[in-house]
Structures are given as structure tokens and as C-alpha cells.
Amino acid sequence: MTATRSRRFAGRRRSAFAGAAAALLAMGALSACSSEEERAEEAVEEALADLEELGETTAGGAAGEDGAEQEIFAAGETAVFDNGVEYTVSAAEPYSPSEWAVGHTEGNEPQVVSLTVTNNGAETYDTSFILTTARIGEDGVEAELIIDDPVGLGPGGSVAPGQSATADYAFDIPAGEPSFSLTVEELLEFGATWDLTL
Template sequence: MSHSSQQPQYGAPAPAPASPARNGLGTAALVLGIIGTVSGFIPLFFWLAGILGLIALVLGLSGRGRAKRGEATNKGVTTAGAVLGLVALVLSAVGAFLTFKAVDEAVTKLDKELSSTAPKETAGGGAKGGAAGASATPVPEVLGADETVVYDDELQITVSAAAVYSPTEAADGHTEGNTAYRVTVVVENAGKEKYDADTAFLEARAGKDGVTAGQVHDEGLDGISGTVAPGKKATGTYAFDVPAGAKSLTVEVTPGMDYEAHQWELTL
């Protein structure tokens, strides 16, 4: 009786184990796409939606490449992650547009409110001036006799026409051969705060060459001084020594350090 036996085969290679599916990219894309899309619906989180959406889109496309090569088995998940990433990017762009538009409208509205509550610029303007009002009358470079300049705090300055003045023997600042001219300056405080007239400063120039016309000090020439209360006026008289032959006198008044100086052109 014969027995047939098979000898074991030696040296044949064992079958290689299957590689595990590389589904990490698709899963990450889906998670980030979901979070990015949700962030896109939350105000002021458009920036987060944009970042997560971009990452999800890149990971989703990379995951689809793996699935096509047979390295991953979650093609549907990667596709969903890429789509959600794209949606998050779109929502991010819309959110950024709406946010910037809302900020711009808020700033515009705030500017209008501030403009409406700011003090209007009156005729004088100057350092104490506010925003220009639509109906404000611009002040000319040089004013004429008896014209009034009005500052934003409602301080009003008026300079009269020049009149010949005869200095007394006790006068100081008058030169023989020159002619003295007197002007009247009126300060009206129509504002709500007192005005310190001691800070006011006057100077004058004569003729077309602008020769300095020194101030004449004499009895009866009382300049403005002290404090002018709200609703009150103060009147001062000043005299200037003008060279013979001059046809005009320019008087410049500076009410104080916080005010702009203005000039009055007076015909002699």
C-alpha cells in the first residue's frame, strides 16, 4: 500500500498585509469645514471662517487625491470637507463686507452727529473757532471802518473810522510834523464766559508802505482793560502817530493769545 504525501513548500513569499487607509486628511477637512461654516454665520468671526475654510479646502482636495490613488477610503468625506471649506470662504468674504460696511456707516453717522453739535464758525474764526457752518459769512482779509468781526465764542470787535486828534502838551509818542489819529474800539462779549481785555493788543501801520504808526499816550485816551462780563460791552479810545502824507491807517487788533488777529483799513 503506497502512501502519497505532499512535501511542504519552502521559500514561497507570504502575502503582504494590506496598508491601512489614510483617511486623516478627509476627516480633518470635514471637521474644519464644519467649524469654519458655523463661524461664518457668527458676526465678527468672518476672519476665523476664512482661515478654517482655506485649510479645509486644501485638506479636502488633498484627501480626494489620496482617495483616487486608493490610499484613502473616505472620498465622500473629503469631498464634503472641501465643499464646506469653500462655503466657509464665501461666508467669510460676505461677513467681512458687511462688517466693514457697518463700521463705515457708524463712523459716518458719528461724524454727522459731531458736526451737528460742534459750535458754528462765526465771522471771526480763529483759534477758538469751531467747525464751519453752512451759513457762516467769511471774513475779508481787511475790514473797513465800523465793521465788526465775530469770533466763535461770540466775542465781537468793532473799530471806528479814524479822526484827527490833537495831542496835549503832556502827550507821549507824538512826533512833530506827524498827524495823530484817534480810533474807537468796541468790544462786546455776547458769549457765556468773561473776557479778559488786558490780553488785547493793538498796533498800526500807515500809508501804502506800511510804516509803523506808534501809539500816542495822552490824557483821555483810555484803552480797554479789565474784564468784560457776558452780555456787556467795553469801549476804548486809541491814538496813533501817522507820518505826514499818509492816506490810510491799518489797525490790527489781537484780542488775546487764543484769538486770531484782524485788520481794519481806515481811510485818512
């Protein structure tokens, strides 16, 4: 099975926002250095309008791509991405936080999963930008990530081609919840979602 949140789309999004931001900075400089205040104000307004239009286009594009391509995985299944990186999420198991843990509320029932990152690509993969988000219920309320060293800290470092790294993540799930979803993604690049039954 594969998951493909487009890297090309993410790249276009970053470039477009960067361009718009640069335009705003340039207009600010023009305003400060030129006596043509009216011209500067018009240029800034135009740049702001471009930003607003960009935001609408980005939101629509993201929804379209994700809706068409992103799969929901089950525990133990692997999401394979275009760069050769693979994410595998284990089944959730009950977790007992230590007394030093952060993110647990008394009465909730923490669950822990293992994330395995496998690099079948040609380049070293930096795991520093991996983000995890657990959500519960129909409204998708976010569950607290529990930090309980080393749980919740991620794989850390880089994964060389042909190698794997595994890290545990625990989430503070309210008592009685039958399942939760877990999204694992690399910041601004790609990701996949697992539906985990308890």
C-alpha cells in the first residue's frame, strides 16, 4: 500500500508563500525609502490580496489532493512515500506513565504505539521534522502527547539508506474511547493516517 501527499505540492506552497512574503518586505522598504506613499500603499494592498488568494488556493488544493490520494491505514500497515521512506505504526497498547511524565490527566487511559521509519531511498533521512497527532471522536479532538523520556521524543537523528529506526509515542486517550486516529507526517512534506482500534 502507498500513501502520497505530494512533495511537489508542498514545494509549490512554500515557494509561493515565500514569494509573497518577499513582496511584502519589498513594499515595506519602498514605503520607507520613497516619497511615493500612495504607490507603496497600492503595492502593499496588491500583495496582501495575492496572499489571501494564495491561501484559498492552497486550502482547496490540499483538500483535493488529500481527499483523492490519502489512504487510512490499519495498525501494522506501512505507508510508502515517493522518496523511498516508509512509516509503519503498530497496534496501540495500554501505557502507564511514570511519575515524571508530562501530558497525562488522571482518569484518562494512555495508549502507546511504535513508529518504525525505514529508509529505502538513496539519501539519508532526517527524522527531526516528524510530527504525530492523535485525534479522537467524530469531532477529531486532539489527544495530548505524553512526554515520558524516551517515549514521545521521536527516533532522533538521521536514518541512513537501507536502515530503520523505531520510536514509541504515547497519547492520553479518554476512558471508554473505542479507537483513535494517528497522523504521522514530516513537516510541510508528506504524511499518512492510521485508524487504531482499542
